[in-house]
Amino acid sequence: MTKYVVKRLLLMIPTLIGVAVLIFLLLRVVPGDVVEARYVGGSGQFSSKEVMAAERARLGLDRPLWTQFGTWMLGLLRGDLGISMWTGAPITEEIRLRFALSLQLAVMATVVATLLAIPLGIVAALKQDSWTDYAVRVFSIAGLAMPSFWLGILLILGLLIVFRWLPPMVYTPFWVDPWQNLAQLIWPALAVGYRYSAVATRMTRSAMLEVLREDYIRTAKAKGLWLKLILVRHALKNAMLPVLTVIGLEFAFLLGGLVVTEQVFNLNGLGLLFVEAIAHRDYTLTQALVLLVAFVFILVNFLTDVAYAWLDPRIRYR
């Protein structure tokens, strides 16, 4: 087990380096950089060659690629993400400001998704091929089909028309005013959570169906055990493994992938920062964000794999 964990951990390093190299090169192969984005766009009155060259030298963009990459990597080793080319602020600071919001939203959406998915999946499995089953399946496929930003717009609109009330549009940290904070974040969490419950619902359903056919369930039934007890103790426990994996992966995705939903709800999270970084051609910030998201993704992947292997002794480690 320890060998397996260490091996998987070590395998993360080359993948992350690969991600770093890939995004580093991708950003730099195309014409146009942050200096151009700042001076040439808009009024363009500062587009004198000397000013731009000086600015490039200040940002280190005139140095050879491998030096730029080396500087970035050395900084990373020291835990220093560098400085945003657009705002000039340290990237750690830029990310820290938004991370709390994105993390809270991801956790809330995951809770919503889990609360929807597990009961619905169980009910659908128990009443297989009935109208309930069909209704649950249509409900979950519909969740996958509806863009969460549209659902968000509809939610806001619904609140406005029915209750003449709008959720607060300015972010308040949870520890400052929990009520205000939840009043704002529950809506995007609902919109996104519904969407992400779809995959987990289907996973719960099929895992339950598989488990319910097992011999030990029949034995438990034959023993005359109470149905609820069979479900919780015998079936659910065994069916939860694949569901956990799906939920874990979605959580990783939610942390960095809420780009569009943040836009609708006017939330200044990591997704919005990412879109801005791309628009400004802010190399350092884009790099750092891509690496962060990839890191979380790989880490959660790793954690679910380990949890899986740990919870299910039948899995062999290769």
Place this chain on the structure above:
Amino acid sequence: MAVTDRALDTLGEPAERAERRWLTASRDFVRRRPLGALGALVIVIMSVVAALAGVIAPYDPLATDYGAMLGAPGAPHWLGTDAFGRDVLSRMIYGSRTALLVGLGASFFGATLGALLGVASAYFGGRVDLVMERFMDILLSFPLIILALAVVAVLGTGIVNVTLAIAIPMVPRCARVVRSTALAIREMPYVDAARAAGFGHGRIIMRHMLPNVMAPYLIMLTAFLGQAILLEASLSFLGLGVQEPTAAWGLMLRGAAVEFAETAPWMAFFPGLAISLAVFAFNLFGDSLRDALDPRLRTQ
């Protein structure tokens, strides 16, 4: 050589019989999977609407009419007008073209490239396979939309670039699935036979292995379609996809649609409904097709 060549290459089925087989298979599909058939029906309707947009659309989708800004649904604008007085229905009809074009283009390109890489990876094995797999790992460590955004950052916006940006995240996903099927096919006697007959790598991959991974390829292709349409809408909504004044559903939900959501809700409502319906239909169809083609993946 000529004889072996034919024996190994042709599928040996007259066109007429193949046609009848298709017909029977389709009828069977409709009977056994009504939900999938419903999805297919919506897709067919959508395609017809997209193809005949010029005939069906009551107005020019780009024509502005400042006298009729933010008009409510009703005659003469059935689904109302937007902030520039453009007819919402006509823009939706033309928007189906964008959605289908980008959706089909991206899925086809992404799945095909993925299938080619997956089969090649399995066929060559060894170091090629290892390097390819690690590269796919790297691509897979990006969430779908983040990779698409990164590609847009590199290529720029516009319909062709957006199609590519959506296709690229699909490549590793398809390659993974196709590779696992191709690994088994590589061990088949007919591949050995083809190799013994002295065929080149390219020919064995293209004519002997690729046709046999059609089932996972089609499954991935149809599974991508809905996602691709959704991704295009998301990118356009962010302003990083298809650009104004082109009619695209995601674009219609952007800007004024949100600003005037209270006074003119139809601007945001109908295009979103179109996206949902299209993705819903593609997902229903894709799911049923998967169940029909691959019994192992069948959702019980």
